[in-house]
Amino acid sequence: MAFFFVSLPLIAAFYSSVFDSTYNKAVSYKNINSDSVLHHANQALTLAKESNNPLLEYKSLILLAKSNIKTGHLGEAIVNCSQAGKLVESNNLSSRKVEVLMYLGVAYQAAGFTADAIKLFLEARTQVTEPVKYSIRIDLDYYIGLAYAEIQEYDKSYYYLQKCIKLSRKYEYNTGAFDAYILLSNTSNKIETINKNLELANIIINENPQLKYERVVLRNNQALLNKALGKLELSRKQYLEAIRIAEKSGYREMLSSLYNNYSYLQLTETKYDSAKIYLDKSLELAKDIESLYLESEIYDSYGDYYKAIGAFESALKYSELFTKKRNQYREQQRIQETLFLSAIFETEQKEKELLQQENEISKLWLLVLAVAIFLVVAIGVGVYFRQRLHLSRLRHKTAEKETELKVAEALIHGRDAERKRLAMDLHDGMGARLGALRFLVDGFFKSNEKYKDVIESIKNIRNNVRELSHRMMPAKLEDEGLVSTINSMVSGMNDSEKFNVSFDTNLDKRLSPKLESNIYFLILELITMPSSIPMEIRSLFNY
DSSP: OOOOOOOHHHHHHHHHHHHHHHHHHHHHTTTTOHHHHHHHHHHHHHHHHHTTOHHHHHHHHHHHHHHHHHTTOHHHHHHHHHHHHHHHHHTTOGGGHHHHHHHHHHHHHHTTOHHHHHHHHHHHHHTOOTTSOHHHHHHHHHHHHHHHHHTTOHHHHHHHHHHHHHHHHHHTOHHHHHHHHHHHHHTOOOHHHHHHHHHHHHHHHHHOTTOHHHHHHHHHHHHHHHHHTTOHHHHHHHHHHHHHHHHHHTOHHHHHHHHHHHHHHHHHTTOHHHHHHHHHHHHHHHHHTTOHHHHHHHHHHHHHHHHHTTOHHHHHHHHHHHHHHHHHHHHHHHHHHHHHHHHHHHHHHHHHHHHHHHHHHHHHHHHHHHHHHHHHHHHHHHHHHHHHHHHHHHHHHHHHHHHHHHHHHHHHHHHHHHHHHHHHIIIIIIHHHHHHHHHHHHHHSTTSTTHHHHHHHHHHHHHHHHHHHHHHSOHHHHHHOHHHHHHHHHHHHHHTTSOOOOOOOOOOSOOOHHHHHHHHHHHHHHHHOGGGSOHHHHHHTTO
16 A cells, blocks of 8 residues: 655645736736636635635735626625625734725725725724735825825825826836826826826836836827817827727727717818718627626717717717616615625624624633622622623624714715716716717707797707706805805805895804714705795795
């Protein structure tokens, strides 16, 4: 009988080798095929668990989190981050906590909770120590800059993006500096600043020819700018270079967007046949990768194309398709937001259950100890443990209240997001349909004697829709603040000559956006629904 002995180091080396191969394969599909990234990342996670290697398991979970964020599966990304966080805590991987908090913040930002995302990013920044990889520190500064840009705090955004660039140059982390320059160009409204940052990004690309995807992104941005500046020949050259690289490298999502953008350049040059060919290519790719967002954008482009060639009936058809796909995309987003909130709630519940189990075990040991000590000092120990039990209950109730507050805050976020979506639906959906109807009337009924009456009716309806959209989520509230918005509301009521309203306030500075929004809609409710208001309050408003 023969015996074969295989050493544990050899088994570990085998698993590590297979894991590296699978993990690298997943990474190689980045920007090409998200489904393939998820497939191979899950395989890598299985291998890491079989090898009982917490560090490899952690790497797989972070890769899954990044891919799920990119594909919009935010609830799954939260679960991935939660599992990675538990590995960090249980295996003393403290230097990895920064990365977990960072991608948790990215998921929150993708779900629309930018303020919460910034809190997570800044908490991650307090955890940065020397062992943390420079690439993570650079990415963290970039995401903080991106979040501040999203809420239009551009000074803070510029500060963190400059830190990102400085650190990227120090460690020659080219993609970090490139991403920062692109974001700086996208958030500027000055042509000189945009050109400067795009040129700096271009230097990085020329020095690093291996950055193919980044080259495509840069050429697309340059082409968009040059088209807007009227440099059509240069714009065409940049688009075609980007399209050639994207086609060769298999960047299908980016390629669909490029085809769509290039078709607009063709429309500008009145090359209608060429524009139609690229729109068809763009739509075929969008359907193949199942991107509702891209499909809706392309249908909108089709509408512009048919308007340009005077085919108003076809323009109306594609305007309706645009509205349909945009609504499907928003519904998809709403579902993902619901799954995201559910994932957060379930994660908190599991942590609460784990804490309760630990408390129960602790109580059991305390009981044993109490019985032993009771033989010596029964009265003193009894009082002591009654106090401990009381404090434990208080903490438990506090934790429950905190969870209820978080859920309530999430619901308020959802309500505000829904109100914004409804306002967008009214403005984009109904406004687009009325615009299309106007084109149809212009195309077929201009000679009719009732033409002017119909056009006037369409204008009035469109103005009413716009007014309703603005009342649901007034742009002025976000731009100028609560006091200015209420003054406008009061002026409108007084102009109607149905009421005589005066408004006085001692506010001399802006409140938080959430508080301003709540006060605005409370006042709007009081004005628009007087029959439901108690008599004591109605008397204050002269109802």
